[in-house]
Amino acid sequence: MANTRGAAVMYDSVQKSYDGETLVVKNLNLDIPPGEFLTMLGPSGSGKTTCLMMLAGFEPATHGEIYLNDRPINNVPPHKRGIGMVFQNYALFPHMTVAENLAFPLQVRNVSKAEQAEKVQRALDMVELGSFGNRRPAQLSGGQQQRVAVARALVFDPELVLMDEPLGALDKQLREQMQYEIKHIHENLGVTVVYVTHDQTEALTMSDRVAVFNDGVIQQLSTPDDLYEDPQNSFVAQFIGENNKLNGKVIAIDGEECLVELGDGTQLKADKVNVSAVGDMTTLSLRPERVEFDTNDAMDNLVNGRIEELIYLGDHIRVRMNVAGNDEFIVKVRNRGEKRKLHVGETVQVGWALDDCKALDAVV
Amino acid sequence: MSDTTDGQVLTTQDGKPLKAALANALRREKLRSLMLIAPLLIFVLITFVAPIADMLFRSVENGIVADTLPKTVVVLKEWDSGSGETPDEEVYAALYDDLVVAVDNKTHTRLGSRLNYEESGISSLFRKTGRRIKRMDEAGPFKDQFLAADKKWGDVETWQVLQRYSPRLTPGYFLNSFDAHQTAEGIELKPADQRIYMFLFGRTLFLSIVITVSCLLLGYPIAYLLAALPLRTSNLLMILVLLPFWTSLLVRTSAWKVLLQQQGVINDFLVWTGLIGDASRLVMINNQTGTIIAMTHILLPFMILPLYSVMKTISPSYVRAAKSLGANDWTAFWRVYFPQSVPGIGAGAVLVFILSIGYYITPELVGGTSGIFISNRIAYHISSSLNWGLAAALGTLLLVAVLMLFIVYDRIVGIDNVKLG
Numbered sequence: 001m002a003n004t005r006g007a008a009v010m011y012d013s014v015q016k017s018y019d020g021e022t023l024v025v026k027n028l029n030l031d032i033p034p035g036e037f038l039t040m041l042g043p044s045g046s047g048k049t050t051c052l053m054m055l056a057g058f059e060p061a062t063h064g065e066i067y068l069n070d071r072p073i074n075n076v077p078p079h080k081r082g083i084g085m086v087f088q089n090y091a092l093f094p095h096m097t098v099a100e101n102l103a104f105p106l107q108v109r110n111v112s113k114a115e116q117a118e119k120v121q122r123a124l125d126m127v128e129l130g131s132f133g134n135r136r137p138a139q140l141s142g143g144q145q146q147r148v149a150v151a152r153a154l155v156f157d158p159e160l161v162l163m164d165e166p167l168g169a170l171d172k173q174l175r176e177q178m179q180y181e182i183k184h185i186h187e188n189l190g191v192t193v194v195y196v197t198h199d200q201t202e203a204l205t206m207s208d209r210v211a212v213f214n215d216g217v218i219q220q221l222s223t224p225d226d227l228y229e230d231p232q233n234s235f236v237a238q239f240i241g242e243n244n245k246l247n248g249k250v251i252a253i254d255g256e257e258c259l260v261e262l263g264d265g266t267q268l269k270a271d272k273v274n275v276s277a278v279g280d281m282t283t284l285s286l287r288p289e290r291v292e293f294d295t296n297d298a299m300d301n302l303v304n305g306r307i308e309e310l311i312y313l314g315d316h317i318r319v320r321m322n323v324a325g326n327d328e329f330i331v332k333v334r335n336r337g338e339k340r341k342l343h344v345g346e347t348v349q350v351g352w353a354l355d356d357c358k359a360l361d362a363v364v
Numbered sequence: 365m366s367d368t369t370d371g372q373v374l375t376t377q378d379g380k381p382l383k384a385a386l387a388n389a390l391r392r393e394k395l396r397s398l399m400l401i402a403p404l405l406i407f408v409l410i411t412f413v414a415p416i417a418d419m420l421f422r423s424v425e426n427g428i429v430a431d432t433l434p435k436t437v438v439v440l441k442e443w444d445s446g447s448g449e450t451p452d453e454e455v456y457a458a459l460y461d462d463l464v465v466a467v468d469n470k471t472h473t474r475l476g477s478r479l480n481y482e483e484s485g486i487s488s489l490f491r492k493t494g495r496r497i498k499r500m501d502e503a504g505p506f507k508d509q510f511l512a513a514d515k516k517w518g519d520v521e522t523w524q525v526l527q528r529y530s531p532r533l534t535p536g537y538f539l540n541s542f543d544a545h546q547t548a549e550g551i552e553l554k555p556a557d558q559r560i561y562m563f564l565f566g567r568t569l570f571l572s573i574v575i576t577v578s579c580l581l582l583g584y585p586i587a588y589l590l591a592a593l594p595l596r597t598s599n600l601l602m603i604l605v606l607l608p609f610w611t612s613l614l615v616r617t618s619a620w621k622v623l624l625q626q627q628g629v630i631n632d633f634l635v636w637t638g639l640i641g642d643a644s645r646l647v648m649i650n651n652q653t654g655t656i657i658a659m660t661h662i663l664l665p666f667m668i669l670p671l672y673s674v675m676k677t678i679s680p681s682y683v684r685a686a687k688s689l690g691a692n693d694w695t696a697f698w699r700v701y702f703p704q705s706v707p708g709i710g711a712g713a714v715l716v717f718i719l720s721i722g723y724y725i726t727p728e729l730v731g732g733t734s735g736i737f738i739s740n741r742i743a744y745h746i747s748s749s750l751n752w753g754l755a756a757a758l759g760t761l762l763l764v765a766v767l768m769l770f771i772v773y774d775r776i777v778g779i780d781n782v783k784l785g
Contacts, residue, residue, distance in 0.1 A: 089681060
């Protein structure tokens, strides 16, 4: 981040409860360095939006302190925090034109008329809507409204921008395009961005780091590739990407490795991630694309399975198999032209490396 | 489209023209919907449109003179009212013939009361003459006999009035509504002490505006609260807002009488607390204050409901967005929330204003003399003075005033901006 002008954010043991009985956010500690694009990812009700609203100032923290550039902001009202925000449904003021919407944050800051016009135009150009200033929000398409909302959150040069599921209302194609645009704007401006979404693709595409929320707790905070390659628990493994689950019991531990016996007696070697002792119940996590049909004896794990179903998807073929009593075992085979014909009902050997098989906490 | 450009008519499978088949299918639909609304349509036409049209027509209708005195009206047409001299013997003879018939039919007194609206004294003139007409000499001369019966038949003004109101249509009622009347010199305003209707119209407009504004001031914060609260709480409060709706109007108005009168609850309380002395009890009823208080209370739900329904649709994220962009609470409200609630204000204001401008029962009960509306005067002419023509003219003016305000409102706010729910 060479051109960083972002703000640093720190959550210090923040807790939030709406009813005094249950905690929506449980002891949140989070450091966001200047210029980072951090995504809060999680299912609905996981507390991610609440965390964002506390940062924006619309929800008071029940306990703990939030710092913006090392300054505690719990008692600073939202309009004095200087944080740009993009809302889920854009919240563009319907009674104002696009240009008036963009000028609004400048007007309330008493910026001179000439400077207002200049900044508004620059912000509109940034989102490639230079000639749309005189339109009303209702006259714009969803994607254009989205860009105006982004431009409005940035026009007053905030150091921190919050985005609350900003792409949720767009169709798939537009969403992908906007992901790149927001990413590029972030790279060009160097502001800190805190982004909330429940869409894992969005999180992986755009973020420097992703905080996976569940049940009011950050389950894992790491870069997108770490999140996918090294999930720290079963929730993360299942929430991010596709995942085969195999339940079993740890029967031996050897350093970073462990041996797991499945229900039907199959023994598999796995990477010891989230199990502590022999005898623990565990769930093995295995990515479908890491399973090979072209097996050789050097592979750590080799098992036989019956092919239950074949689904042709163009670039790859999804094979649903019954492996070790689990008939939801999915294997993704890259489509490299016909090399080997698979048939439903056939029993074949599949294999995978120890490192691709993670022994995580058991899920029922 | 390409099929029809060849000059071919599109047909259905069995060869009928497609358009005719379509019209046939639609006609049945239309007929069915017409039949569904027919009972209401007929009901409305008979009980609403027709009576109103008839009432409006009465404001200019004036057949009674020509019907009662047919011969006189014809010959009186020739008389020059500006000459300063009473008409010829010929007119008096015609009047005799007409009056003999009228007295037999007992219609001369009705004509007298009608013309009395225009010139006081004519009613008794006709009654008196009616009693004497049997004793007059059929051979004439009639002029002297009429003058002997009542000297007024020798006044030019009497004949002027009779001539002026001979036509079957008259602007007289409308002129009266504008506090004007026709004289020999043309149309002029009545003497200042007889002008009443324009003043009453003005007061009705003024009080309606005051009531609308106070409804808005009281209703806006309540509607805002209702829209902001969670649904369970707001439903409970909504019942409180609607509660007056379910109580009889008469009961509510009478309750205000109990509260506001000089020996009433409010005055007693103020005296008890020592805020005012026993001698200086506030006069809050039977005047404008009473009308404003009671009507504001009665019309308040009509302001709150449209406001609420509009505010409910304003997402709280707009105000949040404004605050996140740096606006303080007031700016966020004034620049972002308020403009979006204007359609609700418009709807509520139009509703309250139009209801209050024609309000009758509350001003009648608590208005005294200084707090009554034009509608009370209309009711008086309908049921007490029986001057239906004037009542119709005043009603027409009220209707026109409301329509004009509606048009002005449409120009300024735009009627399509109004949301009633």
